[in-house]
Amino acid sequence: MQHHAHHEDEALENVKEFPFTDKDFQAISQLITGLTGIVLKYEKKTLVYSRLAKRLRSLKMGSFSQYCKYLESPSGKGEISFLINAITTNLTRFFREEHHFHHMRDVVIPSIVERYRKNPTAENRRVRFWSAGCSSGEEPYSLAMTLAAHMPAGFDVKILATDIDTNMLQKGKNGLYKDGEGIPTEYLKRFCSKNADGTLQMERNIRDLIIFNPLNLLHQWPMHGPFQSIFCRNVVIYFNKETQMEIFNKMAALLDPKGWLFIGHSESLFKVCDAFVLKGKTTYTLGTQS
Numbered sequence: 001m002q003h004h005a006h007h008e009d010e011a012l013e014n015v016k017e018f019p020f021t022d023k024d025f026q027a028i029s030q031l032i033t034g035l036t037g038i039v040l041k042y043e044k045k046t047l048v049y050s051r052l053a054k055r056l057r058s059l060k061m062g063s064f065s066q067y068c069k070y071l072e073s074p075s076g077k078g079e080i081s082f083l084i085n086a087i088t089t090n091l092t093r094f095f096r097e098e099h100h101f102h103h104m105r106d107v108v109i110p111s112i113v114e115r116y117r118k119n120p121t122a123e124n125r126r127v128r129f130w131s132a133g134c135s136s137g138e139e140p141y142s143l144a145m146t147l148a149a150h151m152p153a154g155f156d157v158k159i160l161a162t163d164i165d166t167n168m169l170q171k172g173k174n175g176l177y178k179d180g181e182g183i184p185t186e187y188l189k190r191f192c193s194k195n196a197d198g199t200l201q202m203e204r205n206i207r208d209l210i211i212f213n214p215l216n217l218l219h220q221w222p223m224h225g226p227f228q229s230i231f232c233r234n235v236v237i238y239f240n241k242e243t244q245m246e247i248f249n250k251m252a253a254l255l256d257p258k259g260w261l262f263i264g265h266s267e268s269l270f271k272v273c274d275a276f277v278l279k280g281k282t283t284y285t286l287g288t289q290s
């Protein structure tokens with residue numbers, strides 16, 4: 001049976017290097033929920049263990065109780081961001097839920113172009129997108145490549161990419177990836193270059209479209225909008241309903257009246273936020289729009 005066990009569970013079963021009481025788990029999970037919105041159910045205990053074991057080892061600590069005390073102490077203040085970075089789940093990939101990028105190409109971009117053609121103001125030339133919870137950057141880069149390929153020249157285009165995890169933001173800024181899995185061949189040729197070691201570098205002109213900034217979605221948002229599209233995919237899934245409501249209502253206020261919201265494949269705004277109407281698979285516009 002053992003070979004079926006998830007490797008993170010195995011870490012706990014086989015090692016049990018650090019005592020980890022339920023009380024320790026409660027303390028860490030409460031701290032995490034308060035800081036990030038992420039609700040850690042009890043079944044996540046083994047996951048939390050394996051995410052933090054390495055850290056305890058390098059801090060030369062003997063138990064999770066000791067780590068919890070450290071987190072509460074004044075000297076442990078700097079540890080908080082490490083804890084957050086360790087606990088967040090950053091799974092992502094290029095052109096994940098590809099249909100959103102097709103929608104961008106076939107509907108969003110043409111409508112932005114058409115609006116400018118009818119009314120060529122500076123305001124209509126300014127095009128802003130937001131990838132909220134961008135992880136290591138695959139999502140904003142997928143968007144950037146789609147825009148670079150399909151937006152006519154002359155628009156002032158920027159993508160804001162934010163996340164709470166500072167390690168992931170650094171990866172995004174570097175624009176350096178193990179490979180280009182998921183990127184259409186045509187985009188690979190146009191917007192990426194292969195390094196001698198096989199890694200993939202996003203080209204300067206694509207990187208320049210994106211601004212990576214730290215932002216905790218639970219904190220105040222400094223942006224004013226309007227955004228023509230917001231991607232908030234697979235980020236709020238572990239948040240409680242009230243937090244989700246607050247976040248989506250704030251997003252509604254920042255969205256262009258004709259803008260779009262894209263959420264994750266397993267998410268829904270049903271009974272969460274009625275500011276939006278469903279227009280396609282996990283694809284929304286504002287309800288005020290006819």
Ligand SMILES: C[S@@+](CC[C@H](N)C(=O)[O-])C[C@H]1O[C@@H](n2cnc3c(N)ncnc32)[C@H](O)[C@@H]1O
Pocket residue numbers: 035036037038088089090091092093096132133134135136139162163164165168215216217218232233234235264
């Ligand atoms: C599973 S990834 C999703 C990445 C990408 N949006 C996608 O769908 O492929 C979730 C991201 O949300 C971020 N996150 C979690 N809580 C957050 C919060 N309170 N504020 C901002 N980002 C958060 C995590 O750091 C992680 O990078």
